[in-house]
Amino acid sequence: MIKTIFRHFKTTSILRDPVESKVLKATFDVNSIKDLPFNENIELAWKQLIPYKIKLRNTDTPVLFLHGLFGSKLSFNKIGRLFSELTRVPTYSLDLRNHGESPHVLPHTYSQMAHDVHNFIKERKWDQCVLVGHSMGAKVAMLISLLYPELISKLVVVDNTPHNEPLDDQFKNDLLGMCEVELNGAEYKKGENGKRVTEVKDINKFLSKYQKDPISRSLLMSNLIITQKDYRSVSIKDKKKEVFKVPVMNFWKHDIIDAMGAWPKLPSNIPKFENPVLIMYGIKSNFVKKDNFEIFKKYFTNLKFEEFDTGHWISVEKPKEFLNSLIMFISPPSSRNYEDPPKRKKVSKKMYRSKK
Structure with missing residues (x-):
């Protein structure tokens, strides 16, 4: 079924831009819904996006993908593997709390999700990582960079902004x-x-x-x-x-x-994140407008904006362009120190002669 879904996504955005709509009426009583357990410390499900027969440079700073609402660690499965194959950079993805295979617990807030991901990074004993977040995951990634800047070397924000913006x-x-x-x-x-x-x-x-x-x-x-x-x-x-x-x-x-349309209230004197930040946004999406650019400058100093002729799901509508932008921002060819490829053995011409 997943393969069928991705075939559809080649031509259309997963999340269409919200249209005018009225909320339909529920047929159930919310008071009858049993609450989830409360847990501030959980282990997130994760996956390393390992390319086929490629030797990775495991000393490189790892890349960590964070999905959006109703997504999972599989949301960037294909893109992540291609990125890792072409750059040889170790690449991972997470199921954020209440998604995929991660625990179903309260609270489900941006602050709590940032705490979860921080714990995941510390448990891996990574000195730093590159965060790539889409939509809900983009807000989580931005928050982590502000709360734990020493852990993030670069940040990629995919179609969301660091401010309150109610969802349609x-x-x-x-x-x-x-x-x-x-x-x-x-x-x-x-x-x-x-x-x-x-x-x-x-x-x-x-x-x-x-x-x-x-x-x-x-x-x-x-x-x-x-x-x-x-x-x-x-x-x-x-x-x-x-x-x-x-x-x-x-x-x-x-x-x-x-809650997912909100942005946490941060101290007015919180330091700005000074490492490189790439903001990817779709010009057909309602999530990031050029009027929002000043909002980013409130929290980030080293900004680059890149627009795509897409809606909200840039990586699906323009996968090649999305992947190329990731590579050039995170691990451009000029920054890599490749090992010399192994010398090929000379092949005898006899191998190419047809048998009589």
Whole structure:
């Protein structure tokens, strides 16, 4: 299913720019939703994006990708592997809390996610890393660079800004549709053990009432619990009822969509981040406008802005341009010290003679 989704993404943005919309009415009582446990210290699920048969320069500063809302560590899987292959730089991606295979816990705030990622970096005993964050992950990455600047050598911000900007109501309708699916989760799990989603087409049809765009629905449905690995996750508590790898009911109860449009209140005297920062933004996206450029200057001194003829999901709509920009900013060819390639053995001409 993931491969099918990515085939769609070649021509269309995963997250279409929000359109005018009214929030539909929930059919459930939020007070009946059981709260998630509260945990400020968790281990995040992660993945090294290792290219095939390429010897990496493990002494180089690693690159760490942070996904957006409803994304996962697989969001940058292809781009990350290509980046690592072409630069030979060790490259990683994370499942932020309440996403992918990471624990489902409260609180789900930018400050808490920054704390999680900080702990991940320290546990790896990295002196520094390069952060690449998209959307929700972009705000997390910016916050880490301001709170823990000594750990970040370079920062790439993909289509988001360091200020309060409410998300469009369409995002709430997306989440509400997922909640309504999960409310009747057992109806969509008709396999032998009733633990994995089998009625994918029915879910797609139901979600179309809340999200008309099939590509945006594909992003939501990429969170379905379909494989054995999905339902065996320790984060999935009610294996007969839960449908998504994201705790959608709790997201609705605690107004997570509003929280993801916010920006934490920081001390007025917080030092500016002085290392290089690349701001990538789509000119068809509503997340970063040229009027917002001054906001970045409040927190960052060494800024570079790069626009793309895309919507919100730059890496999918313009993957080649996105990858090239990453390489030239993070690890341009002029900065690399390649080892001399091994000398090839001379091949006898006899090897090319056809047998008579």
